[in-house]
Structures are given as structure tokens and as C-alpha cells.
Amino acid sequence: MSWQVKTIAQRTGDLLPGSPWTAALYVLLTILAVTAFVTVAGLVLIYAERKIAAHFQCRVGPMRVGWHGVLQSIADAIKLLMKEDIVPRDADALLHILAPVLSFAGMLLVMIALPMSPSLQVADMNIGVLYVTAVSGLGVLGILLGGWSSNNKWSLLGAMRAGAQIISYEVSATLALLVVVLFAGTLQLSGIVQSQDTGWWIWRAHGCGLVAFAIFMIAGTAEINRTPFDLAEGESELTAGFHTEYSGLRFSFFFLSEFLNMFVLAAMASTLFLGGWMPLHIGHFAALNGVMDLLPPGLWFALKTTAIIFLIMWFRWTFPRLRVDQLMRLEWKILLPIGFVNLFVSAACVVTGFYFFAR
Amino acid sequence: MSDESIAVPELSPPPEKHVGTGGALAGPVPWIDKSGAVGGVFKGIRSLFTGMKITVGYLMRPSTVVTQQYPENRETLKLPDRFRAQLAFNHDANGYHKCTMCRICEEACPNVSIIITGREKPAVSKKELDSFVWRLDSCTFCNTCVIVCPFGVLRFDGTFESSVYDRRLLAYTLNEYAGPVASVLEKIEDPDARKAAMEPRDPYGGHAVIEALIVKQKAKKVAEKAAREAARVARVAAKLAAAVPPPEAENAG
Numbered sequence: 001m002s003w004q005v006k007t008i009a010q011r012t013g014d015l016l017p018g019s020p021w022t023a024a025l026y027v028l029l030t031i032l033a034v035t036a037f038v039t040v041a042g043l044v045l046i047y048a049e050r051k052i053a054a055h056f057q058c059r060v061g062p063m064r065v066g067w068h069g070v071l072q073s074i075a076d077a078i079k080l081l082m083k084e085d086i087v088p089r090d091a092d093a094l095l096h097i098l099a100p101v102l103s104f105a106g107m108l109l110v111m112i113a114l115p116m117s118p119s120l121q122v123a124d125m126n127i128g129v130l131y132v133t134a135v136s137g138l139g140v141l142g143i144l145l146g147g148w149s150s151n152n153k154w155s156l157l158g159a160m161r162a163g164a165q166i167i168s169y170e171v172s173a174t175l176a177l178l179v180v181v182l183f184a185g186t187l188q189l190s191g192i193v194q195s196q197d198t199g200w201w202i203w204r205a206h207g208c209g210l211v212a213f214a215i216f217m218i219a220g221t222a223e224i225n226r227t228p229f230d231l232a233e234g235e236s237e238l239t240a241g242f243h244t245e246y247s248g249l250r251f252s253f254f255f256l257s258e259f260l261n262m263f264v265l266a267a268m269a270s271t272l273f274l275g276g277w278m279p280l281h282i283g284h285f286a287a288l289n290g291v292m293d294l295l296p297p298g299l300w301f302a303l304k305t306t307a308i309i310f311l312i313m314w315f316r317w318t319f320p321r322l323r324v325d326q327l328m329r330l331e332w333k334i335l336l337p338i339g340f341v342n343l344f345v346s347a348a349c350v351v352t353g354f355y356f357f358a359r
Numbered sequence: 360m361s362d363e364s365i366a367v368p369e370l371s372p373p374p375e376k377h378v379g380t381g382g383a384l385a386g387p388v389p390w391i392d393k394s395g396a397v398g399g400v401f402k403g404i405r406s407l408f409t410g411m412k413i414t415v416g417y418l419m420r421p422s423t424v425v426t427q428q429y430p431e432n433r434e435t436l437k438l439p440d441r442f443r444a445q446l447a448f449n450h451d452a453n454g455y456h457k458c459t460m461c462r463i464c465e466e467a468c469p470n471v472s473i474i475i476t477g478r479e480k481p482a483v484s485k486k487e488l489d490s491f492v493w494r495l496d497s498c499t500f501c502n503t504c505v506i507v508c509p510f511g512v513l514r515f516d517g518t519f520e521s522s523v524y525d526r527r528l529l530a531y532t533l534n535e536y537a538g539p540v541a542s543v544l545e546k547i548e549d550p551d552a553r554k555a556a557m558e559p560r561d562p563y564g565g566h567a568v569i570e571a572l573i574v575k576q577k578a579k580k581v582a583e584k585a586a587r588e589a590a591r592v593a594r595v596a597a598k599l600a601a602a603v604p605p606p607e608a609e610n611a612g
Contacts (some may be wrong), residue, residue: 052418055418057417058423058424058426058427059424063428313412314411318407
């Protein structure tokens with residue numbers, strides 16, 4: 001079974017010769033849909049995080065607003081919208097306002113490249129993986145600006161930690177991505193998904209995929225500043241790190257982009273290592289593949305992403321925070337050498353065609 | 360000077376077993392990881408999985424939840440046995456208590472939250488309990504009074520809904536009656552006489568006791584001040600008398 005990939009950008013292109021106004025309306029609707037998705041996904045993720053965290057710690061989490069607190073996120077969002085938006089007197093006002101916007105924009109720009117199903121992808125670039133890696137770096141710019149412009153020592157310390165941490169772990173994450181790029185032979189995200197129609201890269205590459213997946217998960221968790229790598233906003237050390245001085249809507253922008261970055265990380269991990277929207281196929285066993293195809297691809301993507309998000313939350317509520325020196329040691333002395341060796345081994349595998357269901 | 364005069368204290372040899380752990384950590388020092396670089400990595404990974412197993416165990420078993428949905432489950436609320444919310448007096452089935460007014464709890468209380476007043480015991484020179492006032496507003500619930508009481512009179516119980524609109528209501532009188540202890544009461548055979556010996560006390564009468572105490576202390580201070588003043592006047596008068604020579608002596612000079 002071959003998959004017809006049609007992105008929203010392509011459909012807009014098809015509409016353009018007929019009527020530019022229809023195309024414009026289509027683009028407008030797409031923007032609205034992406035914004036709505038980001039908002040709703042953020043609210044759902046925050047609720048899920050609170051509930052799961054509570055049960056990991058023998059608590060029950062929000063219980064008052066709606067059935068088992070399902071409306072708690074909405075109540076919190078309304079509260080944040082109502083709050084006074086404070087810019088500290090000695091802060092750099094322009095940068096202080098710009099920082100959450102940049103952080104949010106970095107997340108939003110990655111969002112448009114994610115292949116959620118063959119028909120649900122905003123833009124499918126032929127350099128997809130490179131684009132995602134590059135654009136997600138805008139987030140750290142927002143964090144650094146936020147910490148710098150707040151004119152607060154805690155903020156600055158948090159931001160500098162975040163900068164050092166994200167730049168370090170970007171190396172390992174990219175090395176892990178390269179393994180998949182080597183095997184798939186393309187940088188295009190939909191191409192990578194389609195290259196997994198005989199099996200996901202996590203098990204097809206004799207362990208290289210598994211090691212790369214582990215490295216990507218560790219480095220990705222560090223890149224989105226979540227526990228055990230939340231040094232940038234470690235409450236016990238830096239009150240709230242880079243967003244100490246933020247309140248109201250701007251704080252919620254930081255918060256939302258943090259949670260959506262978790263979604264982006266999970267979506268990238270599932271796209272690259274677990275086949276994205278591709279159902280579970282094993283080689284050319286038509287019977288099994290046919291059964292797996294009964295579930296729509298969008299649902300496969302959602303299931304895989306949810307599983308990885310749960311894994312990240314599980315990490316967060318189990319592991320203690322690392323010290324700065326331990327953080328750097330983990331990256332430069334453990335992850336990076338393993339990543340390089342893994343890359344060489346997988347390159348050898350690709351050259352010799354030594355992996356499952358090689359074409 | 361010889362070397363012997365300089366006393367070099369001999370360093371004591373390191374202890375065989377770790378102090379304070381009951382010897383449980385005997386052997387090599389536990390915080391030096393000797394599993395090596397590669398072994399350390401695998402050991403660390405294994406410990407991460409151990410932690411994840413524990414947390415997912417809590418997630419999977421809702422019975423481990425300790426949160427109480429308080430206002431809703433007020434009827435069925437179950438508090439831990441050692442919950443400390445309010446100090447209470449142990450009265451037996453007859454309503455007698457065993458407090459002999461020894462004041463050990465009052466002495467032990469770190470922030471004067473217990474105020475005991477006694478009254479003259481009829482026919483004996485000793486005193487018996489008049490009122491045992493406990494101030495919730497300054498209590499830290501340290502449990503020391505319960506521990507030190509030699510007769511087991513005090514206990515902490517879990518009636519935690521103690522909010523009131525007037526701060527003065529937070530001074531509780533814990534004893535239900537002023538009078539002799541249980542052993543003395545049991546010796547009185549006439550029930551009417553027994554009842555007469557037990558003068559009832561209001562739980563919210565504690566503030567009156569405290570105020571009376573304050574008035575008493577103020578009066579004492581005023582009296583002390585007056586006495587000091589009188590003594591000073593007397594001292595000055597004596598000094599003057601000593602400095603100014605008597606007129607007869609002047610005449611003589």
C-alpha cells in the first residue's frame with residue numbers, strides 16, 4: 001500500500017490558480033486551526049501533567065473544577081489572562097516583551113513541519129529535519145533574552161544555564177537524528193515516515209536505532225528544560241529561573257511553549273524512530289500489515305506521541321535534578337562518544353546494507 | 360626544652376564501623392563508587408529503572424493515594440492516629456481526671472501555652488487543680504506536655520476544626536471540673552458529697568483565667584514598683600542624713 005502525501009501547503013497551491021481569495025481563506029483557516037490546536041493541546045497537556053504527576057506522588061491532583069478537575073486548565077488560563085502584566089522598572093522593556101514571543105514562535109514554526117498524518121501536515125520541506133533542528137533553536141534565544149532583560153540575577157543565572165545546556169545537548173540530539181537520516185536517506189519528514197513502511201527504525205537497525213532513540217530522548221528532555229534537566233528554572237535554586245519576572249499573559253506564553261515543546265519532542269521522536277503516522281508494519285507480511293492499516297494513520301501518530309509524552313512525564317516525576325557539572329559530564333563524556341560510535345556503526349550498516357528489510 | 364614537653368595529640372584511628380548506622384554500612388566507604396566508568400553507567404541506568412518502577416507502581420495503584428477530599432467526606436474522614444490537632448484531658452468513665460497539678464507540663468512547655476491555676480485543698484495545706492488552660496493560639500503542637508505528664512492525663516486528639524471568630528476563644532480550659540483527683544474522689548462514698556467536691560469548669564472560661572492572671576501580675580508589678588520606690592526614698596533619706604552632719608556637731612566645731 002502506498003501512501004499519498006498531500007500537505008496543506010500543496011492544497012493551497014492547487015487552489016491558487018482558481019481563486020486567490022479561496023487560497024487566502026484556506027491559509028487563514030489553517031492559521032486559525034494551528035493556533036487552536038496549540039492552545040487546546042497546551043491545556044490538555046497541562047491537565048495531563050498535573051493529574052499524572054499527582055498519581056505518581058500518591059495524590060489526586062485537581063478535583064474541584066468540573067468532573068475530576070477537567071476544567072482546571074481553562075480556569076487557570078482565564079486567571080492568567082486577567083492578571084496584571086508586569087514589566088519590572090529596571091528591565092529592558094522591549095526585550096522583555098520580545099522574549100516570550102520568540103520562544104513561542106520557535107515552537108510554532110516547528111509545529112508546521114510535523115507530519116501528523118498523510119493529509120495533515122502544513123508544509124513538507126525537503127530539508128525537514130534540518131529545519132526542525134534549526135528553528136527549535138529560536139526557543140533558547142527567547143529564554144536567554146527573557147533572563148537577560150529581566151535584570152534579575154536568578155533570571156540571568158537560569159538563562160545562562162539554559163543556554164549552556166541546550167547548546168551542549170543539541171549536539172547529541174543532532175547526532176541521534178543523523179542516524180535516522182542515514183538509514184532513511186532523506187531529510188524530508190514525510191519521506192522518513194514512508195521509509196518506515198517495512199518497519200520502524202528503532203528496531204530495524206540492529207540496536208543502532210534503539211541507542212539513537214535513547215540518546216535523542218535524553219538530549220531532547222534536556223533541550224526542553226524538563227526535569228531531570230530543569231536547571232534553568234530549578235525552583236529550589238533559582239525561584240523560577242528565566243521566567244521569575246514574568247506574569248500574566250507573557251508567563252503563560254513561556255509556559256505554553258514549554259509544554260508544546262514537549263509535544264514537539266514527542267512528535268519528532270515518534271516520527272523518526274517509531275514511524276510517525278506509519279502503522280506497525282513488519283517487512284512484507286501483508287496479513288499483519290493489512291490488520292495494522294485498519295487504524296487510521298492519524299491515530300497511530302497520536303498514540304505514539306501520547307506514549308512518548310507519558311514517558312517524558314514519567315521521567316520528570318521520578319528522577320532528581322542533575323547538578324551542572326553532572327549535566328555537562330553526561331553530555332560530553334557519555335552521550336557524545338556513544339553518539340559518535342553509534343553514528344559510525346550505523347553508517348557501516350547503511351553502506352553494507354546490513355539492516356532488516358534493506359531495499 | 361625537650362621534645363616531651365610538646366604534647367602531640369595522637370590521632371585516633373578511623374572507626375571500624377560507621378557511627379550512627381549500627382554497623383550497617385561496615386566495609387568500604389559507600390559514597391566512593393568503585394564500579395568504574397563503564398560499570399558506573401550501567402549501574403546508574405539500572406537505578407533509574409528502579410526509580411521508574413516505584414513511581415509507576417504508585418500510578419497504577421489508586422489505593423496508594425493519601426489525599427482526603429475533606430469537606431465532602433467530612434462524615435467518613437479518617438485521620439492518622441497520631442494526628443495532633445487539639446490538646447485534651449483524659450477523663451475516665453466517671454468524668455474524673457488524674458491531674459495532681461504537679462506543673463511539669465507547664466514547666467516543659469516551650470512557649471508558655473499551658474497556664475495552670477490551683478486552689479487551696481480543703482483541710483490540707485497542698486493545692487488542687489482549679490483550671491488547666493491551654494492556649495491553641497501559641498501552641499506549636501510539639502507534644503512535649505503529653506510526653507512528660509507522669510499520670511497520662513494529657514493527649515492530643517484529631518478534632519482539627521478549631522477555627523473561631525474571636526481569638527480569645529482559642530484559650531481552652533481542658534479540665535471539666537475543679538477539684539480532687541480520681542483516687543481521692545473514689546474514696547468519697549456519698550455521691551452528693553462527691554458531686555459537691557467537683558466544681559464544673561467551662562471550656563471557654565480560659566480567657567478569664569488568663570486575664571485574672573494578667574491583672575494579678577500587673578498588681579504584683581505595681582506593688583513591687585511601689586516597694587522599690589519606697590526603698591529608694593528611704594535609702595536617699597539615709598544618705599542625706601549621713602551627709603548632713605547633725606546640728607549639734609556643727610555647733611561644737
